[in-house]
Amino acid sequence: MPELPEVETTLRGITPHLVGNRVAEIEIRESRMRWPIEDEVLEMEQQEIMSITRRAKYILIHTQTGILILHLGMSGSLRICPHEVELKKHDHFIMRLDTGMEMRLHDPRRFGCVLWHKGDITAHRLIKNLGPEPLTDAFSAEHLVTTSLAKTTTIKQHIMNNKTVVGAGNIYACEALFSSGIRPTRAAGKVSKRKLTILTEEIKKVLAAAITQGGTTLRDFLREDGQPGYFKQQLNVYDREGERCRNCPDTIKRIVISARSTFYCPSCQK
DNA sequence: AAAACTACCTGAGTGC
């Protein structure tokens, strides 16, 4: 499952293949995704793709009359390949272009979605309540301090909440908390303003670094051209239970916070 | 209103 850097990497990878080209054919091979893929997406056929943007982990493919909203869920990926390449199991949605290439949505767990939307995207039910983008000025230390005020929920849950900030998935939430020296279990309202300021910057830094590296590869994520990302080798705590901290002699611990594996260093994170 | 919980689904890995 792709986190924000993987989604951004995917978006950058598919854009040159799609933008400016015409959709020749849409094929729905399996409509049972998080929500059914409706036949209304066929409206894309014969239309030119104008641009591709992203809001949180939603990829937005714009045509003249509407927007295709894609989400990769936990196991989704997009591939660009020539029409002749054999389809794989779990290739559920195909967008064929007039160039002879096509984009395929592959998603074994089917937690992703494919929706067609007409009109103002900011008013869409999935988009309208989202918090700020992490890599913009809208996500500031002041914003994190304000939203954390008096919160008794853990700081990890708080930064993973899409209303606080989007794009801090499980891996990068763990990593940013490590870099900031904050224990994931600490109540959000009990983290100092100084630490929240550091955390704001570390969330930006870890996401930006991962995007630069082309996203982290875990299990089934492949970039759109099939090449793996290279970020995993520089994770400090995620999936490193029992291994030595890269910053001190202590050992990385694994705990569970709201059913999600959480990794931290007991010495470096207070 | 906020926090906690549930649901969606397949496949990889582990232990017996």
Added chain:
DNA sequence: TGCACTCAGGTAGTTT
């Protein structure tokens, strides 16, 4: 080799 079990990157929708 097979079976039972646990776990996995997300998040909308429901319940407390």
